[in-house]
Amino acid sequence: MSMVDKATSVVETEVSSMARRRTFTAAEKLRVLREADACAGERGGIGALLRREGLYSSLLATWRRQRDAGQFGPRPRRRGPVATTPDPRDRIIVELERRAKVAEARADRAERLVELQKKLADLLGIQLPEPENGKKR
Numbered sequence: 001m002s003m004v005d006k007a008t009s010v011v012e013t014e015v016s017s018m019a020r021r022r023t024f025t026a027a028e029k030l031r032v033l034r035e036a037d038a039c040a041g042e043r044g045g046i047g048a049l050l051r052r053e054g055l056y057s058s059l060l061a062t063w064r065r066q067r068d069a070g071q072f073g074p075r076p077r078r079r080g081p082v083a084t085t086p087d088p089r090d091r092i093i094v095e096l097e098r099r100a101k102v103a104e105a106r107a108d109r110a111e112r113l114v115e116l117q118k119k120l121a122d123l124l125g126i127q128l129p130e131p132e133n134g135k136k137r
Helices: 003-008 026-038 045-053 057-068 088-124
Strands: none
Touching: 026 045, 026 057, 045 057
């Protein structure tokens, strides 16, 4: 090969502009954990495994914790708060409380209007008729 041929046969490497985080499936994690458990007895075995897989020891410790917590089973536990189904009675209670509040507000407004009518009648000197049954409403 001549010098010109060597210069033209250089392979360009393509580098992406955005780095992508590696993700591991549960099967891959369990495979690495089995290999780590198998080489735990030999000196430097886990270090060699981590170098070969391109992992950090902290990631291996995290995976061990997840395995011990049962997160690699057939139905792994999800993170975050446990979703609870709302009780249909709660919705009814909220609606009844809202209705009671509206009714109390209307009753209070009506009582204030009656008091206002009484004061106005007293100021104007109008005699209000007595209730028919003698009871206050």
